[in-house]
Amino acid sequence: MMMTTTSSFLWSCSLLPSQGPNRQTQWKRHEKVLSFSLSCSPKSTVKFYMNGALVSRQLSRKVAVSGVVRAGFELKPPPYPLDALEPHMSRETLDYHWGKHHKTYVENLNKQILGTDLDGLSLEEVVLLSYNRGNMLPVFNNAAQAWNHEFFWESIQPGGGGKPSGDLLRLIERDFGSFDDFVERFKAAASSNFGSGWTWLAYKANRLDVANAVNPLPKEEDKKLVIVKTPNAVNPLVWDYSPLLTIDTWEHAYYLDFENRRVEYINTFMEKLVSWETVSTRLESAMARAVQREQEGTDTEDEENPDDEEPEVYLDDASEEVD
């Protein structure tokens, strides 16, 4: 069930900051180019609400000079063969979970956005825009599920499990007490997520996108690791968190291997599947991004000052003086 790449011209643009090790190369726009003069700018700015604040993001929309047929998102295969996770996650599960569920989400997403405003944006952008402050647009479910599943396949690996190290372990121990405590809480969250949904480990480093919302004493401790559980297709991107790890607790993820035994599935996931290297890499980029955003915040403040013009003052008579 591996997707074969076609012979058409593939073009990629790095859009929103990466969310993982391979993000620059993900979500290649699969375009059939009839003419070779393609440009990757112009940039347009889109404002939308996230986390209660107005966020403006630069979207680079691919504008081709002539005759480009947009074919939408592609179904990226997991970074390992479909039977590589046996016996912890069977090949049959991968066949159905990736080959049917994930594929259907991608196909339906493409059908929904073809020819609309959302066509041409990256998957992350589609997710953020269609979340629409909780009043989700119809395309949200498919877009978010496509993103979530892609993220999920990369969160696991054959021969996974074990313990993290380095910065990730340090932050886990700082924010949860100990690694074992974290694992317990993560497992509890995943087992208690009623219905369909996902459980995440995320890096939370938000700041309001308002010019004067500057933390006067910024500290590393303000940026935390958090465990979040979300229903159905929601993911922590919509709250401006940086997801690091996820487990799919929709029943289709574990029913073929474990039937109703979700706890066993979660245990297997944590002990044998989770890829801490990927999580560490994601944490690094998340931390770097947070620092960059902080700097951008201060930079724009400095830049604005020289552009400030003298406020215009209208005087009736230039020679008159105020008493």
Next chain:
Amino acid sequence: MASCVVTTSSFCTVSDSSIRLKSSKLVHLQRRRSLGSRGGLKVEAYYGLKTPPYPLDALEPYMSQRTLEVHWGKHHRGYVDNLNKQLGKDDKLYGYTMEELIKATYNNGNPLPEFNNAAQVYNHDFFWESMQPGGGDMPQKGVLEQIEKDFGSFTNFREKFTNAALTQFGSGWVWLVLKREERRLEVVKTSNAINPLVWDDIVCERVSLIFSCYKVMFPLDHMYFCCCCLQPIISLDVWEHSYYIDYKNERGKYINTFLNHLVSWNAAMSRMARAEAFVNLGEPNIPIA
């Protein structure tokens, strides 16, 4: 008070099954406390796991025995056990019938922890009784007439039902309900554990106010609680656990099989008959001499 619990809730459940089923086993347990006579073991159970009104392999090949074993024997049983555990913690929710418990724990949209388990117990009980071996096909007489009146045609009803089941994203249920105020059938879909009973107070405020006065006057007569504004007639479980073993991701196939071979129109008929005690669907046909 304890005996009251038994009579009223058994009344509600027996009335569902008495009309047509012979082999449904009511495993309804009264609240018991053994005070040291069994070596200090305290047994408290408020709700029992009701077996489906047919053997577990009776729905083959449309719903396999394995599905029944896991769906009823593990999921449904788990909800009952967890509910009993939760109810055993304190006396706050003691003495409710199942419908009352659901509405009370729904708490008008801010559900208490017991809601999920209580609602799922009810939902699954209702679901097993909405199916029968040799089911499917078309409904008869009254039900068919009402469907054709409210949906235009049976095919249209099937389409609406199938569409609702396919578009219920995530876990949930699809119901054919009889709306009390509007006196018509409708297809509704609900998410996770929610069922149409919970919309009672919101929709029928006026009615429940009258009935709450009635309750004060006749405190032991719980019959009015069976009168819900949205009377469920048929339900379909679209949680993935209900079809994954047999159909994997093909929800559409599962829905078609349900409508073609499993749905019990007999159950629908008896539920409609009971609902008509509370809903005036129209003038009766009085033959003119």
